[in-house]
Amino acid sequence: MSILDGKKTLVIGGAGEVGEGIVRQFLNAGATVVVPSRSQYRLDELRQRLEGCALSRLITKQAGCGTEAGAMDLYDFVLDELSELDVVVASIGGWWQGDSLLNVPLRLWNQLIENSLTAHFVAAKTFLPLLAEKDDGRYIMLNGGAALKVIANAGPISVSAAAQLVLKDVLVEEMKENNVSINTLLISTPIITRSRDVHKPFWLTADEVGLYTAYLASGDLITVPGETIVLHSREELPVLPL
Numbered sequence: 001m002s003i004l005d006g007k008k009t010l011v012i013g014g015a016g017e018v019g020e021g022i023v024r025q026f027l028n029a030g031a032t033v034v035v036p037s038r039s040q041y042r043l044d045e046l047r048q049r050l051e052g053c054a055l056s057r058l059i060t061k062q063a064g065c066g067t068e069a070g071a072m073d074l075y076d077f078v079l080d081e082l083s084e085l086d087v088v089v090a091s092i093g094g095w096w097q098g099d100s101l102l103n104v105p106l107r108l109w110n111q112l113i114e115n116s117l118t119a120h121f122v123a124a125k126t127f128l129p130l131l132a133e134k135d136d137g138r139y140i141m142l143n144g145g146a147a148l149k150v151i152a153n154a155g156p157i158s159v160s161a162a163a164q165l166v167l168k169d170v171l172v173e174e175m176k177e178n179n180v181s182i183n184t185l186l187i188s189t190p191i192i193t194r195s196r197d198v199h200k201p202f203w204l205t206a207d208e209v210g211l212y213t214a215y216l217a218s219g220d221l222i223t224v225p226g227e228t229i230v231l232h233s234r235e236e237l238p239v240l241p242l
């Protein structure tokens with residue numbers, strides 16, 4: 001019996017660097033996993049990288065949750081395929097470091113805020129009501145160290161990451177009557193992913209983040225409702241057998 005056996009899950013951003021580790025660990029833990037991406041190519045690549053996992057439980061869909069239309073398309077697809085959801089993980093965003101804030105063109109600012117903040121808002125607005133229909137739905141948002149410590153020349157990422165923490169707090173406050181748990185998992189250091197060559201021994205891998213997220217999703221890790229869980233280093237990880 002695995003910790004997510006029978007769970008119906010959606011990993012938004014599952015084709016991304018960190019998302020890949022989350023999807024792999026969710027599949028290994030017994031979940032059925034829907035993964036959307038705006039790019040069919042990225043979905044095909046993901047399927048190849050997950051060779052060895054139970055791919056019959058991986059359902060991919062070319063869709064983006066950055067717009068209401070895209071998110072509704074994904075919502076209809078999820079209902080058709082699974083009829084309900086137990087867990088949603090939002091591993092949305094990405095990194096940018098280019099210039100000081102005052103030199104960031106408005107168009108670029110809008111694009112970065114759209115990717116790192118607005119897409120989280122649209123995802124939550126679309127899928128939290130579906131989770132709230134369940135007795136014990138779980139919504140987990142990934143976030144990074146820029147939310148806590150300003151990084152020069154990455155201003156739009158710091159601003160949207162900090163705002164994403166408040167977004168979660170607002171959702172927790174406004175949904176406190178519902179039996180849905182909403183948490184942020186904030187990894188304060190870079191994560192070792194498929195395309196990161198240089199790394200430090202205390203950084204977590206995408207698969208370690210994925211396994212930790214699987215435990216959060218299972219309810220086996222005790223979490224304070226609405227908590228932001230911060231991991232600074234591999235040493236803070238409890239031993240988590242699958």
Ligand SMILES: NC(=O)c1ccc[n+]([C@@H]2O[C@H](COP(=O)([O-])OP(=O)(O)OC[C@H]3O[C@@H](n4cnc5c(N)ncnc54)[C@H](OP(=O)(O)O)[C@@H]3O)[C@@H](O)[C@H]2O)c1
Nearest residue numbers: 013016017018037038065066092093094115142144190191
């Ligand atoms: N990488 C790290 O070192 C690191 C460290 C700490 C925390 N984190 C956190 O982990 C999360 C994921 O980061 P990552 O490195 O995996 O980023 P990534 O590889 O760029 O993947 C991000 C995902 O977000 C989705 N996305 C971005 N903009 C979107 C939009 N406008 N509409 C819909 N989907 C959108 C992308 O979907 P598509 O597939 O459609 O492109 C992509 O799959 C972020 O919250 C980040 O803060 C990452």
